[in-house]
Amino acid sequence: MHPRNPYHNPPDFNVLAEAYPPLKACLIPTHGGNATIDFKDEASQRRLTEALLKRDFDLVVDIPDDRLCPPVPNRLNYILWLQDVLGETGEEPRSDVRGMDIGTGASAIYPLLACRLDPRCHFVATEVDERSYAHALHNITQNGLEDRIQLVRVPKDGSVLQLSLFPDFTFDFTMCNPPFYTSKAEVDASAEAKLYKPNAVCTGGDVEMITLGGESAFVKRMVDESLEIRGRCRWYTSMLGKLSSVAEVIQYLRQHEIDNYGVTEFVQGYTRRWAVIWSFGYIHLPDSLARIGNPTVQHLMPPRNTLRQPFSTTDPSRLSDALQAAVENLDGVIIMNSTLPQRAAPSAGEDLPLADMVVAATRNSWSRAARRKTKSTASAMDVADVDNVVMRCRLQIRRMDRGEGGNEDRLAVDATWVEGKERTLFESFVSHVMRKATSSLA
Numbered sequence: 001m002h003p004r005n006p007y008h009n010p011p012d013f014n015v016l017a018e019a020y021p022p023l024k025a026c027l028i029p030t031h032g033g034n035a036t037i038d039f040k041d042e043a044s045q046r047r048l049t050e051a052l053l054k055r056d057f058d059l060v061v062d063i064p065d066d067r068l069c070p071p072v073p074n075r076l077n078y079i080l081w082l083q084d085v086l087g088e089t090g091e092e093p094r095s096d097v098r099g100m101d102i103g104t105g106a107s108a109i110y111p112l113l114a115c116r117l118d119p120r121c122h123f124v125a126t127e128v129d130e131r132s133y134a135h136a137l138h139n140i141t142q143n144g145l146e147d148r149i150q151l152v153r154v155p156k157d158g159s160v161l162q163l164s165l166f167p168d169f170t171f172d173f174t175m176c177n178p179p180f181y182t183s184k185a186e187v188d189a190s191a192e193a194k195l196y197k198p199n200a201v202c203t204g205g206d207v208e209m210i211t212l213g214g215e216s217a218f219v220k221r222m223v224d225e226s227l228e229i230r231g232r233c234r235w236y237t238s239m240l241g242k243l244s245s246v247a248e249v250i251q252y253l254r255q256h257e258i259d260n261y262g263v264t265e266f267v268q269g270y271t272r273r274w275a276v277i278w279s280f281g282y283i284h285l286p287d288s289l290a291r292i293g294n295p296t297v298q299h300l301m302p303p304r305n306t307l308r309q310p311f312s313t314t315d316p317s318r319l320s321d322a323l324q325a326a327v328e329n330l331d332g333v334i335i336m337n338s339t340l341p342q343r344a345a346p347s348a349g350e351d352l353p354l355a356d357m358v359v360a361a362t363r364n365s366w367s368r369a370a371r372r373k374t375k376s377t378a379s380a381m382d383v384a385d386v387d388n389v390v391m392r393c394r395l396q397i398r399r400m401d402r403g404e405g406g407n408e409d410r411l412a413v414d415a416t417w418v419e420g421k422e423r424t425l426f427e428s429f430v431s432h433v434m435r436k437a438t439s440s441l442a
């Protein structure tokens, strides 16, 4: 579960029912004097979702009995991860953020939650189903968010992304929880299997759950459309319910040479979901947001954007000076900002870097050929033109864990690719700077 998600532990149901009385009828007393609910009972799950949305987000949401009831912790995980993505990849503080929710459902839960959490958020929410559309409109209006969430009824066989309806907008992100199943038979088989699981998931209408080719085909349609409109949206994303769909979508992205992508997973109790993300821009995601650690899925992960180089020195100031000198020696490369080495070790559990610098390059001046050329023409040091950056990366000095070998005072430099079109440029820059720093410390 996301670290900012408040639902790591089950709520105190008695307290929750005091805040939202319709939940009271669903309470089941436990031996210790507490209460629980029957998680296999759809009505109880609906009241729980309504109660959490009301108490924790001041959202009044009505969900019809024949439409999906979204579990709040899972939906919140997706929103919090997107917040992290935008926070880590935003250029400068923005006064508004524009998202699109594809298939918002009767609850309109994603735009409602996102707008409550971030006053800068504006949404376009699409829906094909007339009944869900009507309820979503009611939910948006009764929460006073109609100025920030534009609901659009779209045709089932039309474009998934629908960005042509908004030619003047660029979007910061799209999000989607696509219909999952390929057929009614698959829905029935899954419902039967779930009978034996401790948590039954609320079932919805066929239109919500079934799409030709299943979720992977739906997301592949998104990929196809994104290839047409590319930079109209900074980050395309979708949730996926099956790991096999993740594999299919990643393979499809690679097939279309979309190499700026990532995968994350959302875990809530017994339920595991994934999200895929891709972009045509040159800003890159930190590994923590774009890769998952599970060894069995490493073949689906994008290459790492952080490269670690261990050093034998234990003195962060010496290492910082060596890095700085290696960078400053290069034409067309500047240190955009840097924080001084911290002498005190971070307190237990904290993973703060000991020094941190962001470096920008306007051209490759570190390859052997480039250095030869610079020498022969004896050019002066360029002042890097920050509007013309070909590569931006972050260099952070960290203390190594004991498990990584050596004594606990050993240091490493984490070089993270922040911006740039060519990975090889980043990798060759890192290798050059690390080599120079190593030899100056020897």
Ligand SMILES: C[S@@+](CC[C@H](N)C(=O)[O-])C[C@H]1O[C@@H](n2cnc3c(N)ncnc32)[C@H](O)[C@@H]1O
Pocket: 068, 069, 070, 075, 102, 103, 104, 105, 106, 107, 108, 109, 110, 126, 127, 128, 129, 132, 154, 155, 156, 157, 158, 159, 160, 177, 178, 179, 180, 207, 208, 209, 211
């Ligand atoms: C699995 S439900 C997700 C509902 C809601 N977003 C949630 O997470 O609880 C999928 C939704 O997508 C809608 N839908 C299906 N195809 C669509 C399309 N081409 N464009 C927009 N919505 C679509 C369905 O009607 C349904 O409401």
